[in-house]
Amino acid sequence: MLTESEMLRYSRHLLLEDVGELGQKDLKNGKVLIIGMGGLGSPAAMYLAGAGVGSLVLCDFDCLEVSNLQRQIGYQTGDIGGDKVELMKHRLEMINPEIRVRSINQEMAEDQLLMELMMVNLVLDCTDNMASRQMINAACVKAKVPLIVGAAIRLEGQLMFFDHRQADSACYHCLFPNSDEQALNCSNSGVLGPVVGTIGTMQALEAIKHLVGLPSGVKNKLKLFDGKTLDWQTFAVKKDSECSVCGKNR
Amino acid sequence: MNIFVNEQALEVAPDCNIEELLEVLDKPLQGTAVAVNQNILSRSLWGDYFLQEGDQISLFQAIAGG
Ligand SMILES: [Zn+2]
Numbered sequence: 393m394l395t396e397s398e399m400l401r402y403s404r405h406l407l408l409e410d411v412g413e414l415g416q417k418d419l420k421n422g423k424v425l426i427i428g429m430g431g432l433g434s435p436a437a438m439y440l441a442g443a444g445v446g447s448l449v450l451c452d453f454d455c456l457e458v459s460n461l462q463r464q465i466g467y468q469t470g471d472i473g474g475d476k477v478e479l480m481k482h483r484l485e486m487i488n489p490e491i492r493v494r495s496i497n498q499e500m501a502e503d504q505l506l507m508e509l510m511m512v513n514l515v516l517d518c519t520d521n522m523a524s525r526q527m528i529n530a531a532c533v534k535a536k537v538p539l540i541v542g543a544a545i546r547l548e549g550q551l552m553f554f555d556h557r558q559a560d561s562a563c564y565h566c567l568f569p570n571s572d573e574q575a576l577n578c579s580n581s582g583v584l585g586p587v588v589g590t591i592g593t594m595q596a597l598e599a600i601k602h603l604v605g606l607p608s609g610v611k612n613k614l615k616l617f618d619g620k621t622l623d624w625q626t627f628a629v630k631k632d633s634e635c636s637v638c639g640k641n642r
Numbered sequence: 643m644n645i646f647v648n649e650q651a652l653e654v655a656p657d658c659n660i661e662e663l664l665e666v667l668d669k670p671l672q673g674t675a676v677a678v679n680q681n682i683l684s685r686s687l688w689g690d691y692f693l694q695e696g697d698q699i700s701l702f703q704a705i706a707g708g
Pocket of ligand 1 (some may be wrong): 523562563564565566569631635636637638639
């Protein structure tokens with residue numbers, strides 16, 4: 393049952409045929425782990441908090457720097473030097489006191505991540521480096537937890553959704569098997585705030601749809617966003633039977 | 643034989659596979675993803691797929707930023 397204050401707060405969801413009271417309860421029961429509280433994690437976490445996702449777990453180990461503020465919209469200048477997860481936890485609690493927010497202020501090793509995965513329905517990869525992305529993917533494959541991956545650089549974005557509950561799901565490693573290369577990141581290449589914000593917002597949209605049971609537009613797909621033309625390209629990603637993470641040889 | 647690579651027309655020799663195409667284009671094999679007609683082609687299949695007339699090839703890099 394939703395309380396009276398929840399009915400008021402979520403009235404614009406309750407008007408939607410695709411969400412309604414049942415969908416709002418699904419959101420309330422949702423448990424989402426968001427890894428990375430930067431340009432992707434800021435809008436993703438704030439939208440999910442606003443939407444009433446009942447339990448959010450935030451993970452990051454960075455302190456806020458002045459160069460983050462150009463794109464990481466959850467923070468303010470006075471926050472510089474603070475721990476991002478604690479700042480964001482406070483921010484989310486100000487947005488919506490009806491939800492529970494927990495912070496993990498460290499880089500998780502795989503065994504700790506696997507423990508955390510037992511307590512959530514969904515993971516958003518909002519990180520900024522390839523090693524973390526591969527580790528999160530491998531853990532989500534093992535734990536059979538759905539994973540929504542976002543990435544952005546310059547004026548380009550990438551969005552994927554792998555539902556690891558399904559045995560035939562592709563995985564991040566099927567798509568990008570070479571993890572040791574120097575992948576492009578925001579500090580070596582630059583990025584426009586609204587580009588990374590668009591991808592983080594799409595991760596939140598897909599997360600809400602997943603929790604209320606709506607079909608996804610990106611499962612086993614890779615979407616590329618071009619911030620210059622505003623065009624989206626869509627590619628189908630099939631499970632690679634030779635994949636060392638999800639394939640037959642794992 | 644004519645194909646398209648990232649929407650640019652390109653003439654390639656017949657019996658050219660994806661690995662050979664990347665060599666011709668001087669693209670690194672590491673960290674590149676390849677799609678043929680909007681379907682991602684797994685790294686393990688690059689040697690097995692021979693380009694067909696009119697194929698739309700998309701090449702792009704993994705990006706890690708966030
Ligand atoms: Zn895989």
